[in-house]
Amino acid sequence: MTRQGKPLVELRDISIAFGGIKAVDHVTIDLHPGEVVGLLGHNGAGKSTLIKCLSGAYQMDSGAIYINGEKAEIRNPRDARRYNIETIYQTLALADNLDAASNLFLGRELVTPLGFVDDAQMEAETRKIMGRLNPNFRKFKEPVKALSGGQRQSVAIARAVYFNAKILIMDEPTAALGPHETQMVAELIEELKAQGLGIFLIEHDIHNVMKLCDRASVMKNGQLVGTVDVKQVTDEDILGMIILGKTPDRGMV
Amino acid sequence: MHTPAPQEAAPKRSLMQSLELDTRLLGMIGAFVVICLVFNLITDGRFLTARNIFNLAIQTVSVAIMATGMVFVIVTRHIDLSVGAVLAICSAVMGVLQVQLLPAYFGLGHPAIMPLTVLGGLVTGAVIGAFNGWLVGYQRIPAFIVTLGGLLIWRNVGWYLTDGQTLGPLDQTFRLFGGVEGTMGSAISWGLGALFSVLAVFALWRGRQAKIRHEFPVKPLWAEGAMMVIAVGAIMGLVAILNSYEIPIGRLKRQFEAAGETMPVGYVDYYGLPISVLLLILIAVAMTLIARRTRFGRYVFAAGGNPDAAELSGINTRMLTVKIFMLMGVLCAISAMVAQARLANHTNDIGTLDELRVIAAAVIGGTALAGGVGTIYGAVLGAIIMQSLQSGMAMVGVDAPFQNIVVGGVLVLAVWIDIQYRKRTGEKV
Ligand SMILES: Nc1ncnc2c1ncn2[C@@H]1O[C@H](COP(=O)(O)OP(=O)(O)O)[C@@H](O)[C@H]1O
């Protein structure tokens, strides 16, 4: 396994509360290069909140983030980008009124020597990368609100891939997709993993978890139930962790 | 025969497609043309005279300049109710500077008075706008409340600055911003028209080259040529009209007398393009460039379409809000220059109700209050349409109360038509 040496990301003892609710309660997880770690748990378990601390959308109340062994200060999404962290959010974070290229490059536009945004160049780059990720994609001129869920998701994924993410966070990337598009995302995850990215994957479908993830961390009520090596446990073991909060006898890491 | 021949319909659609014209823009131009023709008919041709078009143009400038900024404000789902009041305080500051403070220091008519006055106005507008933006962006007070407060505050701060007095006479150079006082004559107007024509053709051609370079589909050459002809025709047509408006004999005589000469017999001269209209054109072009070709403009529309997405994409949306309101404030200051110079003095009620005209212009021009949608040219056209309605009705002799009823009705009607249009094209309303 690739899990020797320094972890790519360590989230140590992270806590964050909203009002009285402890959304994330002293959770510690890590991620290695070329590894997919599944984040599991019921709705409201705190998965999205935890990864938003890493992506800079939320600021944790306590705890620390280490990237390549060094303490990282992530206060906003711009900070996260500096660490090559890219996030595909559960609620698709696209500006509906802009086209695919404008969304792909949002916040990091290509500009001409005069400093104007270079729409033609951005569209050309978008066509190139979409040709690789989703060759059926045609609607380059329309605002993304005209796109299907899968097409929109491929724009969001293209954004992460284009900017050379080292750490990729995917929050239920297949929730809004049909079987064919889900397969496309699954293949993409395999490919990115082979390229050495570390991926946090929040996923409800236990079969996808067993197929795509190396390890799985299970959360319940904001707390970490445990982390298991997916190869050494069964579906039932993981479901037991999710539903009962019970750690299995084997496979704990 | 009422059934349209099918073979007629098909080429019609493809003509529209090849020209890639914006149907909403065409609709607005159509409405404007209808308004002009109807008023021209009722007034026995007095509406479409060079003189009236000239007056319409200089009356529209102040509201149109602010409307371009209001587009950004509304696109980001905010509103600015304080523009009329900010215009008033900028005007008050500029009035005090050029009538009282600067002449006392430099002496009356000193060449430094105009630029320093303008600077004072621009700084005032920028600071107030930035402050509004800070309250909205960083303190999270709704823009409606911040600017409603501003509506009450700023005009009255201006009142204290001037003790409620009317300030005048204004600096001679400054008055050139007003319109009638500052026109460029036919020669320079033709020259500018030619320059803008060349630039328009060049821009269209450059756009085509960029598409070809990336192997994107382009319009057929004839369509591109037609666009160029339309653009040049519109520019030169406007210049031709303004250049055909004769300066009255009495005014010419006074000008010659002021220069210490006598006017030759049979001498005629024409107004040409007013400086204020040139200012509006430059601002509209600059704002369009900002909206479409700069990161700032891209972020304005992204934040309007999905504020969370903009924030998560690393855009500092709070700072963006400050910049948008600051830009609005600067545009209010420029409008204050034009309005004050046109009226030839500062009065305390300058720009009263302008906030409503400016918002109406932007909205009639297709800016959606739901955010994310709006164009600069639409807002300018909206301002022109409103001013034509108002002047036309005044010319026809419609009572002032009824004028307001009509303008109000048109505002609601325009938005209703826009909603129907969007429904039909499948856009989100
Ligand atoms: N911005 C917020 N404000 C208040 N409560 C929040 C916020 N974000 C998340 N929560 C709460 O935190 C808990 C965890 O939510 P979330 O992380 O979205 O769960 P999951 O992604 O595992 O379904 C929930 O109780 C949710 O209501």
Ligand SMILES: [Mg+2]
């Ligand atoms: Mg979630």
